[in-house]
Amino acid sequence: xxxxxxxxxxxxxxxxxxxxxxxxxxxxxxxxxxxxxxxxxxxxxxxxxxxxxxxxxxxxxxxxxxxxxxxxxxxxxxxxxxxxxxxxxxxxxxxxxxxxxxxxxxxxxxxxxxxxxxxxxxxxxxxxxxxxxxxxxxxxxxxxxxxxxxxxxxxxxxxxxxxxxxxxxxxxxxxxxxxxxxxxxxxxxxxxxxxxxxxxxxxxxxxxxxxxxxxxxxxxxxxxxxxxxxxxxxxxxxxxxxxxxxxxxxxxxxxxxxxxxxxxxxxxxxxxxxxxxxxxxxxxxxxxxxxxxxxxxxxxxxxxxxxxxxxxxxxxxxxxxxxxxxxxxxxxxxxxxxxxxxxxxxxxxxxxxxxxxxxxxxxxxxxxxxxxxxxxxxxxxxxxxxxxxxxxxxxxxxxxxxxxxxxxxxxxxxxxxxxxxxxxxxxxxxxxxxxxxxxxxxxxxxxxxxxxxxxxxxxxxxxxxxxxxxxxxxxxxxxxxxxxxxxxxxxxxxxxxxxxxxxxxxxxxxxxxxxxxxxxxxxxxxxxxxxxxxxxxxxxxxxxxxxxxxxxxxxxxxxxxxxxxxxxxxxxxxxxxxxxxxxxxxxxxxxxxxxxxxxxxxxxxxxxxxxxxxxxxxxxxxxxxxxxxxxxxxxxxxxxxxxxxxxxxxxxxxxxxxxxxxxxxxxxxxxxxxxxxxxxxxxxxxxxxxxxxxxxxxxx
Numbered sequence: 275x276x277x278x279x280x281x282x283x284x285x286x287x288x289x290x291x292x293x294x295x296x297x298x299x300x301x302x303x304x305x306x307x308x309x310x311x312x313x314x315x316x317x318x319x320x321x322x323x324x325x326x327x328x329x330x331x332x333x334x335x336x337x338x339x340x341x342x343x344x345x346x347x348x349x350x351x352x353x354x355x356x357x358x359x360x361x362x363x364x365x366x367x368x369x370x371x372x373x374x375x376x377x378x379x380x381x382x383x384x385x386x387x388x389x390x391x392x393x394x395x396x397x398x399x400x401x402x403x404x405x406x407x408x409x410x411x412x413x414x415x416x417x418x419x420x421x422x423x424x425x426x427x428x429x430x431x432x433x434x435x436x437x438x439x440x441x442x443x444x445x446x447x448x449x450x451x452x453x454x455x456x457x458x459x460x461x462x463x464x465x466x467x468x469x470x471x472x473x474x475x476x477x478x479x480x481x482x483x484x485x486x487x488x489x490x491x492x493x494x495x496x497x498x499x500x501x502x503x504x505x506x507x508x509x510x511x512x513x514x515x516x517x518x519x520x521x522x523x524x525x526x527x528x529x530x531x532x533x534x535x536x537x538x539x540x541x542x543x544x545x546x547x548x549x550x551x552x553x554x555x556x557x558x559x560x561x562x563x564x565x566x567x568x569x570x571x572x573x574x575x576x577x578x579x580x581x582x583x584x585x586x587x588x589x590x591x592x593x594x595x596x597x598x599x600x601x602x603x604x605x606x607x608x609x610x611x612x613x614x615x616x617x618x619x620x621x622x623x624x625x626x627x628x629x630x631x632x633x634x635x636x637x638x639x640x641x642x643x644x645x646x647x648x649x650x651x652x653x654x655x656x657x658x659x660x661x662x663x664x665x666x667x668x669x670x671x672x673x674x675x676x677x678x679x680x681x682x683x684x685x686x687x688x689x690x691x692x693x694x695x696x697x698x699x700x701x702x703x704x705x706x707x708x709x710x711x712x713x714x715x716x717x718x719x720x721x722x723x724x725x726x727x728x729x730x731x732x733x734x735x736x737x738x739x740x741x742x743x744x745x746x747x748x749x750x751x752x753x754x755x756x757x758x759x760x761x762x763x764x765x766x767x768x769x770x771x772x773x774x775x776x777x778x779x780x781x782x783x784x785x786x787x788x789x790x791x792x793x794x795x796x797x798x799x800x801x802x803x804x805x806x807x808x809x810x811x812x813x814x815x816x817x818x819x820x821x822x823x824x825x826x827x828x829x830x831x832x833x834x835x836x837x838x839x840x841x842x843x844x845x846x847x848x849x850x851x852x853x854x855x856x857x858x859x860x861x862x863x864x865x866x867x868x869x870x871x872x873x874x875x876x877x878x879x880x881x882x883x884x885x886x887x888x889x890x891x892x893x894x895x896x897x898x899x900x901x902x903x904x905x906x907x908x909x910x911x912x913x914x915x916x917x918x919x920x921x922x923x924x925x926x927x928x929x930x931x932x933x934x935x936x937x938x939x940x941x942x943x944x945x946x947x948x949x950x951x952x953x954x955x956x957x958x959x960x961x962x963x964x965x966x967x968x969x970x971x972x973x974x
Contacts, residue, residue, distance in 0.1 A: 320403055320491035322352065326373040332488075335401075337371035343399075351404035358472045360429025360558075362591060364400045375417040377485035380477050386590065393590035396424070398476035398484065405471055407615035409494040409567060412462040414473055417485035420455040424476040427464050431558045431592055435462075441546050441561060443519045444967045451560065451567045458487070463494070465566035467612030496617040499570035506542040507747070508565045508618075510556060511578035513549030513716055514626060521865055521964035523696040524718040524785050524955075525687060528725035529576075530969050535730050535767070541750040552582035552594040553604035562609065571617030574747060577609065578666070580625030580648040581715060602651050610659065619743055622656050622663040624649035626670035626725060629682055631712030631931065639674040639682070641667065662736060662743040669728045681781035685721040687713035688930040691892075692923040693786070693952060695861035695960050701888025702865060704920055706933035708888030718785040719969060727764055734759040765802075772804035780806050783948040786955035792971055793958075795821045796951060806948035810838040812846075815950055819850050821973065822954055823961050829853050840922070841941035843953060845909050848916035850957065860964045862890050862920065891920055894935040899924070905941045913941065921957070925949065 323332035335352070337343060343366050346353035354366035370377050378399050386393040414425050426432045436455060441447040454461040464471070471491075477484045499505065509515060509529040517530035533543035546561055556562050556579070565575060583601055587593030596604065613620045628642035643649050649667040656663035674682045689707040700708035707713065730751065736744035748756065758764045765771070770791035775784045787804055790796040795818040798804050813835045820827045829849055833842065896902070896914055905913050916922045917939070925943075927936025945953075962970070 319493065320405060320489075322401070322403070322489040324371070324376045324486050324488065329488075335376070337369075337376065342367060343369040343371070343376060346402040348404060353402060355400050355402050355472065358400045358429060358474055359468060359470075360591070361589075362395055362400075362429070362474075363397065364474070365397050366399060369399055375485040375487040377417060377483050378475070378477070379481055379483045381481060383480060389587075389590060392587065392592045395591065396476045396478065398474065399486070400472045400474045401486065401489065402470050402472050403489070403491060404469065405466060405491060405493075406469055407467050407611040409463070409465045409496075409616060410471070411492040411494055412460075412464055412471075412473070413488070413490040413492070414460040414462075414475075414486070415488040416458045416460065416475065417487050418477075418483065419457060420460070422478050422482050423484045424474075424478055425453075425455070425460040425462075426474045426476070427462050428466065428468070428471045429474075429558055430462075430464070430560060430563070431555075434559045441548065441564065442517055443522065443548075444517065444965060446967075447544060447546060449560070449564060451564050463563075463567055465563050465612045465616060467608040467610070467615070494567075496615070497570040499572060503570070504540065504542050505750075506544060506569060506573045507536075507576060507750075508569060508573060509543070509545045509547055509576045510562065510565060511547040511576075511623070512551045512580075512582050512625075513547075514581060515545070515547035515578050516549055517545045517547070518968050519965050520959055520962040520968045521696055521861065522698070523694050523959045523968045525696070525698075525716050526719035526722035526969065528722045528729065530967060531719070531722045532726040532729060534969075534971070535726060535752060535755045536750045537752055547578075550582055550594065551579070552585070552596065553579045553601060553609065554583070554588075554596055555592065555594050557604065557608055558592060562612070566612055566616045566618065569616060569618050573618045574621055574743075575613050575618050576621045576623055578623035578625055580643065580652075581628070583648055584643075584646055596646075598646055598648070598651060601646070601648055602655065605652070605655055610655075610661075620661055621743065621747070622652050622661055623729065624652050624663070624665050624667035626666050627674070629674060629686055629714040631683065631686065631688070631714040633679045633683065635679050637679050639671050641671060643667070662741055664729050664732045666725060666728060666732075669732065670725070673724055673728065677777050677781070680779060681777045681784070683712060683930075684781045684784055685718050687716040687718065690930045690932075691928040691935050692920075692925070692956060694956060695859075695865075695890060695920070697861075697865045697888075702861070702890040704861075704890045705888065705893050705923075705935060706928065707931060708933055710931065710933055712931040720785040720788050722969075723768060723788075727758075727767075730755060731759045731762075772798045772802060774803045775806060780804075782806075783951055786951040787948060789958070790818070790822075790951050790954055793822065793973055795954065795973075796947070804947065806951075807946050810945045810947050810950040812836055812838050812842060814838075815843060815945070815954075816846060818950070818954055819846065819957065822958050823850055823854050824973070825850055825853055838945040838950065839941065840925075840939065840943050840945055841905050841909050841913055843945050843950070844916040844922040844941075845912040847921040847953065847957065848912050848919065851916075851919060851921055851960075854961060859960055861960055865890070865964060888933060892917065892923055892935055893933070894924065894937055898937055899939050900937050901939055901941065905939070909941075913939070922953070 321332040323329045323334045344353045346355045368378050380397045384395045416423050424432050435453040438452055439449050451463045473489055475484055475486050514527055515529040516527040518525045529545040529547045546565055582594040583596045585595030588595035588597055610620055629639055689703050691706045694703045696703050733744045733748050737748045754766055758767045770788040774780045775787050812833050815838050816830045896917055924936030924938055926938045
């Protein structure tokens with residue numbers, strides 16, 4: 275009961291600073307505050323009737339035969355507008371009425387050539403209702419059928435919200451708050467950040483009459499967390515925060531790593547992030563809305579946007595970009611008021627700097643946000659409003675320059691042939707990055723761990739400085755993580771970090787090496803070194819591969835121990851492949867060429883170079899190799915099989931940032947430990963289902 279009284283007191287304090295209309299709505303909300311973890315609809319809905327038949331409890335919107343439909347008047351609290359909150363032009367002057375509703379018919383639409391799905395306008399009408407920040411169940415009754423009509427709320431993308439689906443790549447987070455559209459009845463559930471909302475009625479067909487008969491807004495109280503329910507940290511960001519699946523390996527985001535630092539019996543961590551998202555489109559597609567309607571009072575919302583907001587499509591209806599002014603508006607007028615109205619706690623994270631993919635040794639990294647200075651805007655807003663902010667942008671630059679260019683490039687998405695069977699929008703990575711570049715935006719798990727470390731360390735610093743939000747979040751951290759953040763010694767949290775793979779040339783295969791050390795299939799010496807260029811032995815490779823793929827070592831009987839040659843490694847790999855797989859894994863079949871296209875929920879424009887169809891299989895045929903005659907005769911058939919399956923490829927003539935194969939197999943060349951790690955990592959990915967998250971830290 276005390277919890278309910280405290281919540282009530284908070285609302286009474288809130289009403290003291292609101293307008294009279296907002297106070298009424300806030301008082302209404304507290305009457306229905308959910309006490310046992312479920313949203314409760316409250317009294318006194320906003321009801322509007324667009325017919326000339328009086329309805330009890332409804333405010334009748336009167337059509338004036340001389341002046342037409344009433345325009346929005348803030349002193350009245352409702353009316354039609356010429357432009358929506360999303361800056362879309364509508365036509366209130368074209369609205370008519372026959373007493374059964376308000377109608378409009380459009381003689382023509384607009385669509386931008388080549389961007390018809392992102393930037394179009396069918397015009398129509400928009401009715402604005404003054405209503406304070408908070409959640410609403412919205413019922414709209416139109417005069418026209420759903421097949422002819424699109425109803426949207428305050429710029430939301432109706433086409434996305436009419437379909438069920440998932441918010442994440444692994445399909446673990448279902449879309450809960452979609453739109454219901456049946457006949458002439460539409461139902462939305464919407465968390466509003468502005469002090470008004472727009473109900474938009476848009477025709478789907480030229481010269482087809484559509485209209486509005488009734489609107490009901492029912493306020494929904496903030497959700498009270500039940501005693502047995504854990505608090506939740508929601509994470510909302512772009513591809514640099516997203517949780518990735520095995521078909522996207524080795525790409526990673528800090529949002530899929532950071533949960534490992536918390537006691538998950540004390541707090542839930544749910545990552546809603548997805549590639550290609552910005553403040554604008556994470557809002558319009560309903561991603562933010564789903565978090566706010568799902569979350570409870572006292573839950574946290576970590577937000578990092580900026581990379582896609584740099585896009586210069588800011589004036590397209592469903593573009594990603596924002597000017598600096600738009601960026602600030604989304605934060606101040608859309609996100610923060612809605613989050614706080616739901617009783618949730620925002621935590622802002624500045625986006626890490628991109629890096630120059632082709633930087634030369636000695637290059638000093640500087641902040642990539644030079645034109646649109648979004649991190650500075652986030653920092654200023656946090657200061658103005660007293661919010662907790664993690665300056666990952668500044669800290670990322672410190673880390674890049676600490677480890678140097680070679681090491682930084684290696685843990686961004688620099689991909690050469692044979693590193694991974696995964697794919698991007700353009701197709702398979704198996705022959706190198708299909709975009710033919712070193713991607714300076716997206717990164718591997720080795721860097722995701724460091725960003726998670728930085729965020730946790732910054733939270734600890736803020737707790738020590740007296741930040742109450744940081745202190746409450748820090749209380750959920752594991753004890754050894756707190757100790758690491760205080761001392762700067764992360765060796766117990768990340769024992770897979772070897773001393774000799776952090777900087778310079780030793781870091782080239784850092785991501786693969788750290789994963790294999792984490793999985794316990796390779797090891798460091800007692801000084802904490804991996805020795806990446808030391809020779810690999812046959813026995814160690816067989817032992818590592820057997821553990822990695824859960825195979826019996828007897829499969830590899832007959833291979834003599836000694837230093838591992840490339841031809842011996844190829845033969846061992848193909849034996850493992852045939853022992854494990856009865857049919858080709860999807861990396862070799864389904865995941866060739868483009869599998870995610872514009873318009874798909876998981877599409878990330880940053881990963882799309884415009885190329886199509888990059889294949890998994892070697893670009894150079896077996897017949898084109900120049901040194902197959904050097905292979906030991908008894909191994910030729912196995913090596914040919916391994917090569918044509920893409921399990922072993924040329925290491926001579928390949929390069930990161932290029933989709934290229936060499937023509938020399940070099941069968942007698944000895945395999946170093948780092949090259950063995952490269953081959954083992956490839957097999958590890960190949961052995962996993964494509965659609966599960968790729969941050970596995972222990973053996974199956």
